[in-house]
Amino acid sequence: MVQSLSRSPLAPARFPDMPVIKGVRFAAIGAGVKYQGRTDVMLAQMDPGTTVAGVFTRSSTRSAPVLDCQSKLNGDSKDGAAILVNSGNSNAFTGHIGQTSVAEITAAVADLTGLPEPRVFTASTGVIGEPLPHDRIIAKISELKDGLSETRIEDAALAIMTTDTYAKGASAQVVIDGQTVSIAGIAKGSGMIAPDMATMLVYIFTDARLEQAALQDLLATICNRTFNCITVDSDTSTSDSLMLCATGASGVNVKGEEAFAAALEAIMLDLSHQVVRDGEGATKFVEIQITGAVTDADAKVHGLSIANSPLVKTAFAGEDPNWGRVVMAIGKSGATADRDLLSISFGDLLVAEKGWVSPSYREEDAAALMKQDEITLKVDLGLGTGRATVWTCDLTHGYISINADYRS
Amino acid sequence: MVQSLSRSPLAPARFPDMPVIKGVRFAAIGAGVKYQGRTDVMLAQMDPGTTVAGVFTRSSTRSAPVLDCQSKLNGDSKDGAAILVNSGNSNAFTGHIGQTSVAEITAAVADLTGLPEPRVFTASTGVIGEPLPHDRIIAKISELKDGLSETRIEDAALAIMTTDTYAKGASAQVVIDGQTVSIAGIAKGSGMIAPDMATMLVYIFTDARLEQAALQDLLATICNRTFNCITVDSDTSTSDSLMLCATGASGVNVKGEEAFAAALEAIMLDLSHQVVRDGEGATKFVEIQITGAVTDADAKVHGLSIANSPLVKTAFAGEDPNWGRVVMAIGKSGATADRDLLSISFGDLLVAEKGWVSPSYREEDAAALMKQDEITLKVDLGLGTGRATVWTCDLTHGYISINADYRS
Numbered sequence: 001m002v003q004s005l006s007r008s009p010l011a012p013a014r015f016p017d018m019p020v021i022k023g024v025r026f027a028a029i030g031a032g033v034k035y036q037g038r039t040d041v042m043l044a045q046m047d048p049g050t051t052v053a054g055v056f057t058r059s060s061t062r063s064a065p066v067l068d069c070q071s072k073l074n075g076d077s078k079d080g081a082a083i084l085v086n087s088g089n090s091n092a093f094t095g096h097i098g099q100t101s102v103a104e105i106t107a108a109v110a111d112l113t114g115l116p117e118p119r120v121f122t123a124s125t126g127v128i129g130e131p132l133p134h135d136r137i138i139a140k141i142s143e144l145k146d147g148l149s150e151t152r153i154e155d156a157a158l159a160i161m162t163t164d165t166y167a168k169g170a171s172a173q174v175v176i177d178g179q180t181v182s183i184a185g186i187a188k189g190s191g192m193i194a195p196d197m198a199t200m201l202v203y204i205f206t207d208a209r210l211e212q213a214a215l216q217d218l219l220a221t222i223c224n225r226t227f228n229c230i231t232v233d234s235d236t237s238t239s240d241s242l243m244l245c246a247t248g249a250s251g252v253n254v255k256g257e258e259a260f261a262a263a264l265e266a267i268m269l270d271l272s273h274q275v276v277r278d279g280e281g282a283t284k285f286v287e288i289q290i291t292g293a294v295t296d297a298d299a300k301v302h303g304l305s306i307a308n309s310p311l312v313k314t315a316f317a318g319e320d321p322n323w324g325r326v327v328m329a330i331g332k333s334g335a336t337a338d339r340d341l342l343s344i345s346f347g348d349l350l351v352a353e354k355g356w357v358s359p360s361y362r363e364e365d366a367a368a369l370m371k372q373d374e375i376t377l378k379v380d381l382g383l384g385t386g387r388a389t390v391w392t393c394d395l396t397h398g399y400i401s402i403n404a405d406y407r408s
Numbered sequence: 409m410v411q412s413l414s415r416s417p418l419a420p421a422r423f424p425d426m427p428v429i430k431g432v433r434f435a436a437i438g439a440g441v442k443y444q445g446r447t448d449v450m451l452a453q454m455d456p457g458t459t460v461a462g463v464f465t466r467s468s469t470r471s472a473p474v475l476d477c478q479s480k481l482n483g484d485s486k487d488g489a490a491i492l493v494n495s496g497n498s499n500a501f502t503g504h505i506g507q508t509s510v511a512e513i514t515a516a517v518a519d520l521t522g523l524p525e526p527r528v529f530t531a532s533t534g535v536i537g538e539p540l541p542h543d544r545i546i547a548k549i550s551e552l553k554d555g556l557s558e559t560r561i562e563d564a565a566l567a568i569m570t571t572d573t574y575a576k577g578a579s580a581q582v583v584i585d586g587q588t589v590s591i592a593g594i595a596k597g598s599g600m601i602a603p604d605m606a607t608m609l610v611y612i613f614t615d616a617r618l619e620q621a622a623l624q625d626l627l628a629t630i631c632n633r634t635f636n637c638i639t640v641d642s643d644t645s646t647s648d649s650l651m652l653c654a655t656g657a658s659g660v661n662v663k664g665e666e667a668f669a670a671a672l673e674a675i676m677l678d679l680s681h682q683v684v685r686d687g688e689g690a691t692k693f694v695e696i697q698i699t700g701a702v703t704d705a706d707a708k709v710h711g712l713s714i715a716n717s718p719l720v721k722t723a724f725a726g727e728d729p730n731w732g733r734v735v736m737a738i739g740k741s742g743a744t745a746d747r748d749l750l751s752i753s754f755g756d757l758l759v760a761e762k763g764w765v766s767p768s769y770r771e772e773d774a775a776a777l778m779k780q781d782e783i784t785l786k787v788d789l790g791l792g793t794g795r796a797t798v799w800t801c802d803l804t805h806g807y808i809s810i811n812a813d814y815r816s
Contacts, residue, residue, distance in 0.1 A: 061739030236740035314811035331469030403722035
């Protein structure tokens, strides 16, 4: 079931130009896992010396490939590494057969690339509960390997799409000690989850050299401010995976340089926003800035309560500056709030202050602002210095159509 | 903004016949708070000796009338009591002016009925953030009082509707020590929340005699198995109120009789189901039975995670037996689960067992079952004896239309 979805109105104009990441090569191929007439498997192979970090879904029903990847992050970086991803079937809730599929694919990739099995990572995204036809994938690995190229990262991004309406990429270059290192990432996802448990998958590559522990720490920290701050529909995939591979092929050691972390964060923020912009049925990109909370954690709870509220999301869809629903979402979040200290703004327009509508508020100003494609909602709780920013999209007939109107 | 909504396809055929509750009289009137051409204020007056119990929203942004009611539950039952409810304006997020409105209405009701102010309860439901035009209500109280009648409970149920598509009532009679006591309740609500913060309000009356502490305990306990187990859209109102008034006018003392508790629970379950059946845009009534959890609390967490998942709810709307989305919702709930011990059934049809699709499962059987208006989803976690049942409806284009297509 892949409908022909038209490109999101919030999509960027085109896939960005991406720098070559030394030490990584990409390939993509059509294996017919489920979809016909398109690519559905990507392979990325990294040179010896590559360290790999990963952050994965915390779902208690996570998929076989996720469990396998989580066990392998601390492998020996002297060896190279490979990542193989298929779309069309998530190999989730497939019992022991699912583990067998992962093992067979891993063995085949290891055999053809000469890598040890603990350095082969896999991911699967698509329909769940059906056995993964891994033989179709294995039959194509030799051809995939022959197609590996430093410049095929866009092909890789296209092969992992499910209900995505565009391929997602972002990159940066940073000068450290007079030498340039590059970072490039790709992502797929049309919500925290999309029909048939399609998934958010993100792969980022750099030719900088970092120890695995430092790489993991950097990835987890920035993930909390980027991918863990987006939501399309509050549903969490069984397969969400974010991996960062550092090949070291630039010869540049990164040891806590702020410029590298900032460039990586910019890429992760860009990719996370691209996922929201491709949210199922999305017509509005909404940034929610929470300030004045008791703690940063409280601020994030309030932000996500607003971002996940069906009534707030349908108000955005209806271009209705319905700040009452924002008050409701704060009230139900469970984090500390005082009704009579709340201030709410849409963009720079102060809507409510001290627990009531602002004297300067004019409904027609807010209605005009709500017609924009990109809207910032600001909430100040008036309690402390805790802050957080989260991103979401609106909830429209398009979401219902994608998820209810067609049988899978 | 009240659109002309057609009656829910899940509605009962008509408002039920209700017994007279000795010691309570009802009236309703049109005060033009917001709506025109319909009633929008109800008054219920109870005789001296009435005890009153209440359960209210835990929202941190709850409304002025809710805060006022919460402070009054332990008043002296030697006095009578009154409840005045208006629709069209929720008097929420209205700052100190909101408290003034409550005080003025309370004083006017007390003045005309001869009740002390601490025995006058109010509630408001409708648009939020606008000052309640309490003068319009106060101007009608004398006429309301003159219209009080033991038989006007349906009129009261009609007056408190907002986006409800039908008035909701349920009743029971119980014989205790050879004497009959009656219980009757009304409710409004078209979701945990409806457009413009419309609300779930429930008022139940009995002519049995109970101490306030016993009444409160009974109400809170049963609420956790009924109203706290329903969800339409996961959003929680700032005004949700559930009150139970025992007039004692039957002369029958109730002291822990199981028959009375069972009758009360049946009424609360009936009314809570009627709210779900009037869920915005609902076309399916879904019962979710969770068994085999580590604890009852875990079971409820899993049940509500499934019931609130937009992807599960759109699957029901699409008549798609998409059990993968059920697995996803269990996985993200945060409560304990083991993927490889899960069993899932739609009605009596076993869909998945031990972490994978059942060998006996045939997609066409499940698809046929999903066409029913009322569907039971059963999940066994295979871990312990914890159980819970929750109720919800599907998520359809109707929900989006009600909440996004019209500006408030």
